[in-house]
Amino acid sequence: MAAPPSTAVRNVSPALMSLPARRRALMLVNPNARRGTESLDPIVNRLEAGGIDVAIERFSSPGEVAADIVRRRHEADLAIVCGGDGTINAAANGVVAAGLPMGILPMGTANDLARTLEIPTQLELAADIIIAGNQRKVDLGDVNGHPFFNVATIGLGADLAMGLTAETKRRWGRLGYAIGALKVLMQARPFSATIINREGTSQVKTYQIAAGNGRHYGGGSVIEQDASIEDGRLDLYSLEIDNVWKLALMLSAFRSGTHGAWEEVRTARCVEFDIRTKKPRPVNLDGDIVTQTPAHFRIRPGAITVFAPPAS
Incomplete structure:
Protein backbone atom coordinates (compact mmCIF):
# COMPACT_ATOMS: atom_id res chain seq x y z
CA MET A 1 0.00 0.00 0.00
CA ASN A 134 8.81 44.61 -13.77
CA GLN A 135 12.50 45.18 -14.60
CA ARG A 136 14.19 47.07 -17.43
CA LYS A 137 17.86 47.29 -18.35
CA VAL A 138 18.78 50.92 -19.02
CA ASP A 139 21.91 52.67 -20.22
CA LEU A 140 24.38 54.66 -18.16
CA GLY A 141 26.33 57.59 -19.47
CA ASP A 142 29.92 57.92 -18.32
CA VAL A 143 32.25 60.94 -18.14
CA ASN A 144 35.83 60.33 -17.03
CA GLY A 145 34.65 57.23 -15.18
CA HIS A 146 31.70 58.94 -13.44
CA PRO A 147 28.16 57.71 -14.26
CA PHE A 148 25.07 59.72 -15.14
CA PHE A 149 21.50 58.80 -15.99
CA ASN A 150 20.05 62.00 -17.42
CA VAL A 151 22.49 64.58 -18.76
CA ALA A 152 26.03 65.90 -18.46
CA THR A 153 26.61 69.58 -19.16
CA ILE A 154 29.50 71.98 -19.60
CA GLY A 155 28.68 75.69 -19.47
CA LEU A 156 25.28 77.03 -18.41
CA GLY A 157 24.09 73.82 -16.74
CA ALA A 158 27.29 73.44 -14.75
CA ASP A 159 27.14 77.11 -13.67
CA LEU A 160 23.56 76.58 -12.52
CA ALA A 161 24.49 73.44 -10.56
CA MET A 162 27.27 75.28 -8.75
CA GLY A 163 24.91 78.10 -7.79
CA LEU A 164 22.02 75.98 -6.49
CA THR A 165 22.20 74.98 -2.84
CA ALA A 166 20.28 72.13 -1.22
CA GLU A 167 18.43 74.72 0.86
CA THR A 168 17.34 76.63 -2.26
CA LYS A 169 16.02 73.48 -3.91
CA ARG A 170 14.24 72.34 -0.74
CA ARG A 171 12.63 75.75 -0.13
CA TRP A 172 11.72 76.81 -3.67
CA GLY A 173 11.54 73.56 -5.64
CA ARG A 174 11.46 74.09 -9.41
CA LEU A 175 11.11 77.83 -8.88
CA GLY A 176 14.61 77.70 -7.39
CA TYR A 177 15.89 76.40 -10.73
CA ALA A 178 14.24 79.30 -12.55
CA ILE A 179 15.70 81.88 -10.17
CA GLY A 180 19.13 80.30 -10.43
CA ALA A 181 18.93 80.11 -14.23
CA LEU A 182 18.13 83.82 -14.47
CA LYS A 183 21.21 84.66 -12.41
CA VAL A 184 23.38 82.41 -14.58
CA LEU A 185 22.08 83.93 -17.82
CA MET A 186 22.84 87.45 -16.62
CA GLN A 187 26.51 86.52 -16.18
CA ALA A 188 26.89 84.04 -19.04
CA ARG A 189 29.77 84.23 -21.51
CA PRO A 190 30.50 81.86 -24.41
CA PHE A 191 33.57 79.62 -24.27
CA SER A 192 35.68 77.85 -26.88
CA ALA A 193 35.75 74.05 -27.02
CA THR A 194 36.84 71.18 -29.23
CA ILE A 195 34.40 68.34 -29.89
CA ILE A 196 36.00 65.11 -31.11
CA ASN A 197 33.89 62.17 -32.27
CA ARG A 198 33.89 59.56 -35.01
CA GLU A 199 32.75 62.19 -37.53
CA GLY A 200 35.84 64.32 -36.93
CA THR A 201 36.93 67.37 -34.91
CA SER A 202 34.90 70.57 -34.50
CA GLN A 203 36.06 73.86 -33.01
CA VAL A 204 33.10 75.65 -31.46
CA LYS A 205 32.23 78.78 -29.51
CA THR A 206 29.33 77.84 -27.30
CA TYR A 207 27.34 78.65 -24.20
CA GLN A 208 26.67 75.02 -23.37
CA ILE A 209 27.58 71.51 -24.44
CA ALA A 210 25.19 68.83 -23.21
CA ALA A 211 25.15 65.07 -23.61
CA GLY A 212 21.95 63.24 -22.74
CA ASN A 213 21.61 59.58 -21.84
CA GLY A 214 17.98 59.66 -20.77
CA ARG A 215 15.14 61.72 -22.18
CA HIS A 216 14.43 64.42 -19.57
CA TYR A 217 16.69 66.87 -17.76
CA GLY A 218 16.47 70.23 -16.00
CA GLY A 219 13.03 69.60 -14.54
CA GLY A 220 11.34 68.38 -17.71
CA SER A 221 13.28 69.66 -20.72
CA VAL A 222 13.85 67.03 -23.42
CA ILE A 223 17.39 66.31 -24.62
CA GLU A 224 16.13 65.21 -28.06
CA GLN A 225 12.62 64.40 -29.20
CA ASP A 226 13.48 60.75 -30.06
CA ALA A 227 15.87 60.16 -27.14
CA SER A 228 15.60 56.97 -25.11
CA ILE A 229 17.48 55.69 -22.09
CA GLU A 230 17.58 52.28 -23.78
CA ASP A 231 18.91 53.19 -27.25
CA GLY A 232 22.63 52.71 -26.57
CA ARG A 233 23.52 56.26 -27.63
CA LEU A 234 24.29 59.70 -26.23
CA ASP A 235 22.48 62.74 -27.67
CA LEU A 236 24.83 65.72 -27.85
CA TYR A 237 24.05 69.36 -28.49
CA SER A 238 26.15 72.53 -28.52
CA LEU A 239 24.42 75.88 -28.03
CA GLU A 240 26.21 78.22 -30.45
CA ILE A 241 24.02 81.34 -30.31
CA ASP A 242 25.30 84.90 -30.66
CA ASN A 243 23.23 86.22 -27.73
CA VAL A 244 22.29 84.20 -24.66
CA TRP A 245 18.91 85.95 -24.42
CA LYS A 246 17.89 84.24 -27.66
CA LEU A 247 17.23 81.26 -25.42
CA ALA A 248 13.90 82.88 -24.56
CA LEU A 249 12.79 82.33 -28.17
CA MET A 250 14.04 78.74 -28.09
CA LEU A 251 12.48 77.74 -24.78
CA SER A 252 9.54 75.78 -26.20
CA ALA A 253 11.91 73.90 -28.53
CA PHE A 254 14.05 72.81 -25.59
CA ARG A 255 10.96 71.68 -23.68
CA SER A 256 9.89 69.49 -26.61
CA GLY A 257 13.36 68.33 -27.72
CA THR A 258 13.13 69.99 -31.15
CA HIS A 259 15.94 72.53 -30.55
CA GLY A 260 18.11 70.69 -33.10
CA ALA A 261 16.03 72.35 -35.81
CA TRP A 262 17.65 75.70 -34.96
CA GLU A 263 20.77 76.41 -36.99
CA GLU A 264 22.52 77.72 -33.87
CA VAL A 265 22.28 74.30 -32.18
CA ARG A 266 24.81 71.66 -33.26
CA THR A 267 23.61 68.10 -32.62
CA ALA A 268 25.08 64.60 -32.89
CA ARG A 269 24.38 61.06 -31.74
CA CYS A 270 27.41 59.18 -30.49
CA VAL A 271 28.52 56.25 -28.41
CA GLU A 272 31.78 57.99 -27.48
CA PHE A 273 33.32 61.47 -27.83
CA ASP A 274 35.71 63.94 -26.19
CA ILE A 275 35.36 67.59 -25.14
CA ARG A 276 38.46 69.71 -24.67
CA THR A 277 38.70 73.32 -23.49
CA LYS A 278 41.60 75.73 -23.12
CA LYS A 279 41.13 75.85 -19.36
CA PRO A 280 39.54 73.11 -17.26
CA ARG A 281 35.79 73.62 -17.01
CA PRO A 282 33.47 71.87 -14.54
CA VAL A 283 31.17 69.10 -15.78
CA ASN A 284 27.73 68.75 -14.21
CA LEU A 285 26.34 65.21 -13.99
CA ASP A 286 22.66 65.02 -13.00
CA GLY A 287 22.93 68.12 -10.85
CA ASP A 288 26.34 67.61 -9.24
CA ILE A 289 29.81 68.78 -10.28
CA VAL A 290 32.01 65.69 -10.18
CA THR A 291 34.70 66.14 -12.85
CA GLN A 292 36.12 68.64 -15.34
CA THR A 293 37.44 68.94 -18.88
CA PRO A 294 39.15 67.38 -20.70
CA ALA A 295 36.17 65.06 -20.64
CA HIS A 296 35.77 61.64 -22.26
CA PHE A 297 32.12 60.65 -22.73
CA ARG A 298 30.89 57.13 -23.46
CA ILE A 299 27.74 55.04 -23.19
CA ARG A 300 27.41 51.88 -21.08
CA PRO A 301 24.46 50.07 -22.75
CA GLY A 302 22.07 48.17 -20.48
CA ALA A 303 24.42 48.66 -17.54
CA ILE A 304 21.82 48.81 -14.80
CA THR A 305 18.50 47.13 -14.01
CA VAL A 306 15.65 49.25 -12.66
CA PHE A 307 12.10 48.59 -11.55
CA ALA A 308 9.88 50.58 -13.91
CA PRO A 309 6.69 50.25 -15.95
CA PRO A 310 7.14 48.58 -19.34
CA ALA A 311 8.54 50.99 -21.94
CA SER A 312 5.87 52.93 -23.81
Missing part, protein backbone atom coordinates in the same frame (compact mmCIF):
# COMPACT_ATOMS: atom_id res chain seq x y z
CA ALA A 2 1.31 3.45 -0.90
CA ALA A 3 2.29 5.70 1.95
CA PRO A 4 -0.17 8.55 2.68
CA PRO A 5 0.90 12.01 1.55
CA SER A 6 2.83 14.11 4.02
CA THR A 7 0.57 16.00 6.44
CA ALA A 8 2.76 19.11 6.06
CA VAL A 9 2.16 19.18 2.32
CA ARG A 10 -1.49 18.06 2.51
CA ASN A 11 -2.47 20.92 4.86
CA VAL A 12 -0.85 23.78 2.89
CA SER A 13 -3.30 25.97 0.98
CA PRO A 14 -2.69 25.91 -2.80
CA ALA A 15 -2.87 29.72 -2.73
CA LEU A 16 -0.06 29.92 -0.17
CA MET A 17 2.04 27.42 -2.12
CA SER A 18 1.87 29.73 -5.14
CA LEU A 19 3.05 32.84 -3.28
CA PRO A 20 6.48 34.11 -4.40
CA ALA A 21 9.33 34.11 -1.92
CA ARG A 22 9.74 37.32 0.04
CA ARG A 23 12.40 39.73 -1.19
CA ARG A 24 14.87 41.74 0.89
CA ALA A 25 15.35 45.42 0.09
CA LEU A 26 18.06 47.80 1.25
CA MET A 27 16.39 51.21 1.32
CA LEU A 28 18.83 54.13 1.14
CA VAL A 29 17.37 57.46 2.19
CA ASN A 30 18.83 60.91 1.57
CA PRO A 31 17.42 63.09 4.38
CA ASN A 32 18.71 66.18 2.55
CA ALA A 33 16.54 65.56 -0.50
CA ARG A 34 13.63 67.97 -0.95
CA ARG A 35 11.18 65.41 0.49
CA GLY A 36 13.79 63.62 2.57
CA THR A 37 12.15 64.42 5.90
CA GLU A 38 8.80 62.84 4.97
CA SER A 39 7.77 59.78 6.94
CA LEU A 40 8.43 56.58 5.03
CA ASP A 41 6.45 54.36 7.42
CA PRO A 42 3.40 54.07 5.11
CA ILE A 43 5.68 53.21 2.19
CA VAL A 44 7.60 50.59 4.17
CA ASN A 45 4.31 49.05 5.32
CA ARG A 46 3.10 48.97 1.73
CA LEU A 47 6.29 47.28 0.52
CA GLU A 48 6.22 44.70 3.31
CA ALA A 49 2.57 43.93 2.58
CA GLY A 50 3.70 43.36 -0.99
CA GLY A 51 6.30 40.77 0.01
CA ILE A 52 9.38 42.96 0.42
CA ASP A 53 11.22 43.11 3.75
CA VAL A 54 12.87 46.52 4.15
CA ALA A 55 16.06 47.55 5.93
CA ILE A 56 16.45 51.34 6.04
CA GLU A 57 19.76 53.17 5.99
CA ARG A 58 20.03 56.95 6.05
CA PHE A 59 23.20 58.74 4.98
CA SER A 60 24.60 62.24 5.30
CA SER A 61 26.83 62.27 2.21
CA PRO A 62 26.07 60.96 -1.31
CA GLY A 63 29.60 59.53 -1.37
CA GLU A 64 28.48 56.92 1.17
CA VAL A 65 25.70 55.47 -0.96
CA ALA A 66 27.61 53.31 -3.44
CA ALA A 67 29.92 51.95 -0.75
CA ASP A 68 26.98 51.03 1.49
CA ILE A 69 25.24 49.15 -1.31
CA VAL A 70 28.36 47.12 -2.07
CA ARG A 71 29.08 46.48 1.62
CA ARG A 72 25.56 45.16 2.27
CA ARG A 73 24.92 43.46 -1.07
CA HIS A 74 24.65 39.99 0.50
CA GLU A 75 21.83 41.21 2.75
CA ALA A 76 19.56 42.33 -0.07
CA ASP A 77 17.85 41.22 -3.27
CA LEU A 78 17.27 44.79 -4.44
CA ALA A 79 18.22 48.36 -3.55
CA ILE A 80 15.64 51.15 -3.21
CA VAL A 81 17.03 54.67 -3.54
CA CYS A 82 15.01 57.49 -1.96
CA GLY A 83 16.05 60.92 -3.18
CA GLY A 84 16.53 63.04 -6.25
CA ASP A 85 18.55 62.59 -9.41
CA GLY A 86 21.85 63.36 -7.65
CA THR A 87 21.20 60.66 -5.05
CA ILE A 88 20.28 58.08 -7.69
CA ASN A 89 23.39 59.03 -9.64
CA ALA A 90 25.53 58.50 -6.54
CA ALA A 91 24.05 55.02 -6.11
CA ALA A 92 24.68 53.92 -9.70
CA ASN A 93 28.17 52.44 -9.38
CA GLY A 94 27.24 50.65 -6.17
CA VAL A 95 24.16 49.05 -7.71
CA VAL A 96 26.16 47.95 -10.75
CA ALA A 97 29.01 46.54 -8.62
CA ALA A 98 26.58 44.73 -6.32
CA GLY A 99 24.57 43.29 -9.21
CA LEU A 100 21.28 44.40 -7.64
CA PRO A 101 18.19 45.76 -9.39
CA MET A 102 17.27 49.29 -8.30
CA GLY A 103 13.94 50.68 -7.21
CA ILE A 104 13.32 54.43 -7.19
CA LEU A 105 11.27 56.50 -4.77
CA PRO A 106 11.50 60.01 -6.30
CA MET A 107 11.94 62.48 -3.44
CA GLY A 108 13.99 65.18 -5.12
CA THR A 109 13.17 68.44 -6.89
CA ALA A 110 13.39 67.67 -10.61
CA ASN A 111 13.09 63.84 -10.57
CA ASP A 112 14.05 63.64 -14.23
CA LEU A 113 14.99 59.95 -14.22
CA ALA A 114 11.62 59.07 -12.74
CA ARG A 115 10.00 61.17 -15.47
CA THR A 116 12.01 59.36 -18.16
CA LEU A 117 11.01 55.96 -16.77
CA GLU A 118 7.38 57.04 -16.14
CA ILE A 119 7.67 56.39 -12.42
CA PRO A 120 5.08 58.51 -10.59
CA THR A 121 6.22 61.00 -7.96
CA GLN A 122 3.42 59.80 -5.66
CA LEU A 123 5.45 57.52 -3.42
CA GLU A 124 2.72 54.93 -2.87
CA LEU A 125 2.41 54.41 -6.62
CA ALA A 126 6.20 54.31 -7.03
CA ALA A 127 6.29 51.61 -4.34
CA ASP A 128 3.65 49.61 -6.23
CA ILE A 129 5.93 49.55 -9.27
CA ILE A 130 8.70 47.99 -7.18
CA ILE A 131 6.24 45.45 -5.75
CA ALA A 132 5.02 44.56 -9.26
CA GLY A 133 8.60 43.60 -10.10
Whole structure:
Protein backbone atom coordinates (compact mmCIF):
# COMPACT_ATOMS: atom_id res chain seq x y z
CA MET A 1 0.00 0.00 0.00
CA ALA A 2 1.31 3.45 -0.90
CA ALA A 3 2.29 5.70 1.95
CA PRO A 4 -0.17 8.55 2.68
CA PRO A 5 0.90 12.01 1.55
CA SER A 6 2.83 14.11 4.02
CA THR A 7 0.57 16.00 6.44
CA ALA A 8 2.76 19.11 6.06
CA VAL A 9 2.16 19.18 2.32
CA ARG A 10 -1.49 18.06 2.51
CA ASN A 11 -2.47 20.92 4.86
CA VAL A 12 -0.85 23.78 2.89
CA SER A 13 -3.30 25.97 0.98
CA PRO A 14 -2.69 25.91 -2.80
CA ALA A 15 -2.87 29.72 -2.73
CA LEU A 16 -0.06 29.92 -0.17
CA MET A 17 2.04 27.42 -2.12
CA SER A 18 1.87 29.73 -5.14
CA LEU A 19 3.05 32.84 -3.28
CA PRO A 20 6.48 34.11 -4.40
CA ALA A 21 9.33 34.11 -1.92
CA ARG A 22 9.74 37.32 0.04
CA ARG A 23 12.40 39.73 -1.19
CA ARG A 24 14.87 41.74 0.89
CA ALA A 25 15.35 45.42 0.09
CA LEU A 26 18.06 47.80 1.25
CA MET A 27 16.39 51.21 1.32
CA LEU A 28 18.83 54.13 1.14
CA VAL A 29 17.37 57.46 2.19
CA ASN A 30 18.83 60.91 1.57
CA PRO A 31 17.42 63.09 4.38
CA ASN A 32 18.71 66.18 2.55
CA ALA A 33 16.54 65.56 -0.50
CA ARG A 34 13.63 67.97 -0.95
CA ARG A 35 11.18 65.41 0.49
CA GLY A 36 13.79 63.62 2.57
CA THR A 37 12.15 64.42 5.90
CA GLU A 38 8.80 62.84 4.97
CA SER A 39 7.77 59.78 6.94
CA LEU A 40 8.43 56.58 5.03
CA ASP A 41 6.45 54.36 7.42
CA PRO A 42 3.40 54.07 5.11
CA ILE A 43 5.68 53.21 2.19
CA VAL A 44 7.60 50.59 4.17
CA ASN A 45 4.31 49.05 5.32
CA ARG A 46 3.10 48.97 1.73
CA LEU A 47 6.29 47.28 0.52
CA GLU A 48 6.22 44.70 3.31
CA ALA A 49 2.57 43.93 2.58
CA GLY A 50 3.70 43.36 -0.99
CA GLY A 51 6.30 40.77 0.01
CA ILE A 52 9.38 42.96 0.42
CA ASP A 53 11.22 43.11 3.75
CA VAL A 54 12.87 46.52 4.15
CA ALA A 55 16.06 47.55 5.93
CA ILE A 56 16.45 51.34 6.04
CA GLU A 57 19.76 53.17 5.99
CA ARG A 58 20.03 56.95 6.05
CA PHE A 59 23.20 58.74 4.98
CA SER A 60 24.60 62.24 5.30
CA SER A 61 26.83 62.27 2.21
CA PRO A 62 26.07 60.96 -1.31
CA GLY A 63 29.60 59.53 -1.37
CA GLU A 64 28.48 56.92 1.17
CA VAL A 65 25.70 55.47 -0.96
CA ALA A 66 27.61 53.31 -3.44
CA ALA A 67 29.92 51.95 -0.75
CA ASP A 68 26.98 51.03 1.49
CA ILE A 69 25.24 49.15 -1.31
CA VAL A 70 28.36 47.12 -2.07
CA ARG A 71 29.08 46.48 1.62
CA ARG A 72 25.56 45.16 2.27
CA ARG A 73 24.92 43.46 -1.07
CA HIS A 74 24.65 39.99 0.50
CA GLU A 75 21.83 41.21 2.75
CA ALA A 76 19.56 42.33 -0.07
CA ASP A 77 17.85 41.22 -3.27
CA LEU A 78 17.27 44.79 -4.44
CA ALA A 79 18.22 48.36 -3.55
CA ILE A 80 15.64 51.15 -3.21
CA VAL A 81 17.03 54.67 -3.54
CA CYS A 82 15.01 57.49 -1.96
CA GLY A 83 16.05 60.92 -3.18
CA GLY A 84 16.53 63.04 -6.25
CA ASP A 85 18.55 62.59 -9.41
CA GLY A 86 21.85 63.36 -7.65
CA THR A 87 21.20 60.66 -5.05
CA ILE A 88 20.28 58.08 -7.69
CA ASN A 89 23.39 59.03 -9.64
CA ALA A 90 25.53 58.50 -6.54
CA ALA A 91 24.05 55.02 -6.11
CA ALA A 92 24.68 53.92 -9.70
CA ASN A 93 28.17 52.44 -9.38
CA GLY A 94 27.24 50.65 -6.17
CA VAL A 95 24.16 49.05 -7.71
CA VAL A 96 26.16 47.95 -10.75
CA ALA A 97 29.01 46.54 -8.62
CA ALA A 98 26.58 44.73 -6.32
CA GLY A 99 24.57 43.29 -9.21
CA LEU A 100 21.28 44.40 -7.64
CA PRO A 101 18.19 45.76 -9.39
CA MET A 102 17.27 49.29 -8.30
CA GLY A 103 13.94 50.68 -7.21
CA ILE A 104 13.32 54.43 -7.19
CA LEU A 105 11.27 56.50 -4.77
CA PRO A 106 11.50 60.01 -6.30
CA MET A 107 11.94 62.48 -3.44
CA GLY A 108 13.99 65.18 -5.12
CA THR A 109 13.17 68.44 -6.89
CA ALA A 110 13.39 67.67 -10.61
CA ASN A 111 13.09 63.84 -10.57
CA ASP A 112 14.05 63.64 -14.23
CA LEU A 113 14.99 59.95 -14.22
CA ALA A 114 11.62 59.07 -12.74
CA ARG A 115 10.00 61.17 -15.47
CA THR A 116 12.01 59.36 -18.16
CA LEU A 117 11.01 55.96 -16.77
CA GLU A 118 7.38 57.04 -16.14
CA ILE A 119 7.67 56.39 -12.42
CA PRO A 120 5.08 58.51 -10.59
CA THR A 121 6.22 61.00 -7.96
CA GLN A 122 3.42 59.80 -5.66
CA LEU A 123 5.45 57.52 -3.42
CA GLU A 124 2.72 54.93 -2.87
CA LEU A 125 2.41 54.41 -6.62
CA ALA A 126 6.20 54.31 -7.03
CA ALA A 127 6.29 51.61 -4.34
CA ASP A 128 3.65 49.61 -6.23
CA ILE A 129 5.93 49.55 -9.27
CA ILE A 130 8.70 47.99 -7.18
CA ILE A 131 6.24 45.45 -5.75
CA ALA A 132 5.02 44.56 -9.26
CA GLY A 133 8.60 43.60 -10.10
CA ASN A 134 8.81 44.61 -13.77
CA GLN A 135 12.50 45.18 -14.60
CA ARG A 136 14.19 47.07 -17.43
CA LYS A 137 17.86 47.29 -18.35
CA VAL A 138 18.78 50.92 -19.02
CA ASP A 139 21.91 52.67 -20.22
CA LEU A 140 24.38 54.66 -18.16
CA GLY A 141 26.33 57.59 -19.47
CA ASP A 142 29.92 57.92 -18.32
CA VAL A 143 32.25 60.94 -18.14
CA ASN A 144 35.83 60.33 -17.03
CA GLY A 145 34.65 57.23 -15.18
CA HIS A 146 31.70 58.94 -13.44
CA PRO A 147 28.16 57.71 -14.26
CA PHE A 148 25.07 59.72 -15.14
CA PHE A 149 21.50 58.80 -15.99
CA ASN A 150 20.05 62.00 -17.42
CA VAL A 151 22.49 64.58 -18.76
CA ALA A 152 26.03 65.90 -18.46
CA THR A 153 26.61 69.58 -19.16
CA ILE A 154 29.50 71.98 -19.60
CA GLY A 155 28.68 75.69 -19.47
CA LEU A 156 25.28 77.03 -18.41
CA GLY A 157 24.09 73.82 -16.74
CA ALA A 158 27.29 73.44 -14.75
CA ASP A 159 27.14 77.11 -13.67
CA LEU A 160 23.56 76.58 -12.52
CA ALA A 161 24.49 73.44 -10.56
CA MET A 162 27.27 75.28 -8.75
CA GLY A 163 24.91 78.10 -7.79
CA LEU A 164 22.02 75.98 -6.49
CA THR A 165 22.20 74.98 -2.84
CA ALA A 166 20.28 72.13 -1.22
CA GLU A 167 18.43 74.72 0.86
CA THR A 168 17.34 76.63 -2.26
CA LYS A 169 16.02 73.48 -3.91
CA ARG A 170 14.24 72.34 -0.74
CA ARG A 171 12.63 75.75 -0.13
CA TRP A 172 11.72 76.81 -3.67
CA GLY A 173 11.54 73.56 -5.64
CA ARG A 174 11.46 74.09 -9.41
CA LEU A 175 11.11 77.83 -8.88
CA GLY A 176 14.61 77.70 -7.39
CA TYR A 177 15.89 76.40 -10.73
CA ALA A 178 14.24 79.30 -12.55
CA ILE A 179 15.70 81.88 -10.17
CA GLY A 180 19.13 80.30 -10.43
CA ALA A 181 18.93 80.11 -14.23
CA LEU A 182 18.13 83.82 -14.47
CA LYS A 183 21.21 84.66 -12.41
CA VAL A 184 23.38 82.41 -14.58
CA LEU A 185 22.08 83.93 -17.82
CA MET A 186 22.84 87.45 -16.62
CA GLN A 187 26.51 86.52 -16.18
CA ALA A 188 26.89 84.04 -19.04
CA ARG A 189 29.77 84.23 -21.51
CA PRO A 190 30.50 81.86 -24.41
CA PHE A 191 33.57 79.62 -24.27
CA SER A 192 35.68 77.85 -26.88
CA ALA A 193 35.75 74.05 -27.02
CA THR A 194 36.84 71.18 -29.23
CA ILE A 195 34.40 68.34 -29.89
CA ILE A 196 36.00 65.11 -31.11
CA ASN A 197 33.89 62.17 -32.27
CA ARG A 198 33.89 59.56 -35.01
CA GLU A 199 32.75 62.19 -37.53
CA GLY A 200 35.84 64.32 -36.93
CA THR A 201 36.93 67.37 -34.91
CA SER A 202 34.90 70.57 -34.50
CA GLN A 203 36.06 73.86 -33.01
CA VAL A 204 33.10 75.65 -31.46
CA LYS A 205 32.23 78.78 -29.51
CA THR A 206 29.33 77.84 -27.30
CA TYR A 207 27.34 78.65 -24.20
CA GLN A 208 26.67 75.02 -23.37
CA ILE A 209 27.58 71.51 -24.44
CA ALA A 210 25.19 68.83 -23.21
CA ALA A 211 25.15 65.07 -23.61
CA GLY A 212 21.95 63.24 -22.74
CA ASN A 213 21.61 59.58 -21.84
CA GLY A 214 17.98 59.66 -20.77
CA ARG A 215 15.14 61.72 -22.18
CA HIS A 216 14.43 64.42 -19.57
CA TYR A 217 16.69 66.87 -17.76
CA GLY A 218 16.47 70.23 -16.00
CA GLY A 219 13.03 69.60 -14.54
CA GLY A 220 11.34 68.38 -17.71
CA SER A 221 13.28 69.66 -20.72
CA VAL A 222 13.85 67.03 -23.42
CA ILE A 223 17.39 66.31 -24.62
CA GLU A 224 16.13 65.21 -28.06
CA GLN A 225 12.62 64.40 -29.20
CA ASP A 226 13.48 60.75 -30.06
CA ALA A 227 15.87 60.16 -27.14
CA SER A 228 15.60 56.97 -25.11
CA ILE A 229 17.48 55.69 -22.09
CA GLU A 230 17.58 52.28 -23.78
CA ASP A 231 18.91 53.19 -27.25
CA GLY A 232 22.63 52.71 -26.57
CA ARG A 233 23.52 56.26 -27.63
CA LEU A 234 24.29 59.70 -26.23
CA ASP A 235 22.48 62.74 -27.67
CA LEU A 236 24.83 65.72 -27.85
CA TYR A 237 24.05 69.36 -28.49
CA SER A 238 26.15 72.53 -28.52
CA LEU A 239 24.42 75.88 -28.03
CA GLU A 240 26.21 78.22 -30.45
CA ILE A 241 24.02 81.34 -30.31
CA ASP A 242 25.30 84.90 -30.66
CA ASN A 243 23.23 86.22 -27.73
CA VAL A 244 22.29 84.20 -24.66
CA TRP A 245 18.91 85.95 -24.42
CA LYS A 246 17.89 84.24 -27.66
CA LEU A 247 17.23 81.26 -25.42
CA ALA A 248 13.90 82.88 -24.56
CA LEU A 249 12.79 82.33 -28.17
CA MET A 250 14.04 78.74 -28.09
CA LEU A 251 12.48 77.74 -24.78
CA SER A 252 9.54 75.78 -26.20
CA ALA A 253 11.91 73.90 -28.53
CA PHE A 254 14.05 72.81 -25.59
CA ARG A 255 10.96 71.68 -23.68
CA SER A 256 9.89 69.49 -26.61
CA GLY A 257 13.36 68.33 -27.72
CA THR A 258 13.13 69.99 -31.15
CA HIS A 259 15.94 72.53 -30.55
CA GLY A 260 18.11 70.69 -33.10
CA ALA A 261 16.03 72.35 -35.81
CA TRP A 262 17.65 75.70 -34.96
CA GLU A 263 20.77 76.41 -36.99
CA GLU A 264 22.52 77.72 -33.87
CA VAL A 265 22.28 74.30 -32.18
CA ARG A 266 24.81 71.66 -33.26
CA THR A 267 23.61 68.10 -32.62
CA ALA A 268 25.08 64.60 -32.89
CA ARG A 269 24.38 61.06 -31.74
CA CYS A 270 27.41 59.18 -30.49
CA VAL A 271 28.52 56.25 -28.41
CA GLU A 272 31.78 57.99 -27.48
CA PHE A 273 33.32 61.47 -27.83
CA ASP A 274 35.71 63.94 -26.19
CA ILE A 275 35.36 67.59 -25.14
CA ARG A 276 38.46 69.71 -24.67
CA THR A 277 38.70 73.32 -23.49
CA LYS A 278 41.60 75.73 -23.12
CA LYS A 279 41.13 75.85 -19.36
CA PRO A 280 39.54 73.11 -17.26
CA ARG A 281 35.79 73.62 -17.01
CA PRO A 282 33.47 71.87 -14.54
CA VAL A 283 31.17 69.10 -15.78
CA ASN A 284 27.73 68.75 -14.21
CA LEU A 285 26.34 65.21 -13.99
CA ASP A 286 22.66 65.02 -13.00
CA GLY A 287 22.93 68.12 -10.85
CA ASP A 288 26.34 67.61 -9.24
CA ILE A 289 29.81 68.78 -10.28
CA VAL A 290 32.01 65.69 -10.18
CA THR A 291 34.70 66.14 -12.85
CA GLN A 292 36.12 68.64 -15.34
CA THR A 293 37.44 68.94 -18.88
CA PRO A 294 39.15 67.38 -20.70
CA ALA A 295 36.17 65.06 -20.64
CA HIS A 296 35.77 61.64 -22.26
CA PHE A 297 32.12 60.65 -22.73
CA ARG A 298 30.89 57.13 -23.46
CA ILE A 299 27.74 55.04 -23.19
CA ARG A 300 27.41 51.88 -21.08
CA PRO A 301 24.46 50.07 -22.75
CA GLY A 302 22.07 48.17 -20.48
CA ALA A 303 24.42 48.66 -17.54
CA ILE A 304 21.82 48.81 -14.80
CA THR A 305 18.50 47.13 -14.01
CA VAL A 306 15.65 49.25 -12.66
CA PHE A 307 12.10 48.59 -11.55
CA ALA A 308 9.88 50.58 -13.91
CA PRO A 309 6.69 50.25 -15.95
CA PRO A 310 7.14 48.58 -19.34
CA ALA A 311 8.54 50.99 -21.94
CA SER A 312 5.87 52.93 -23.81
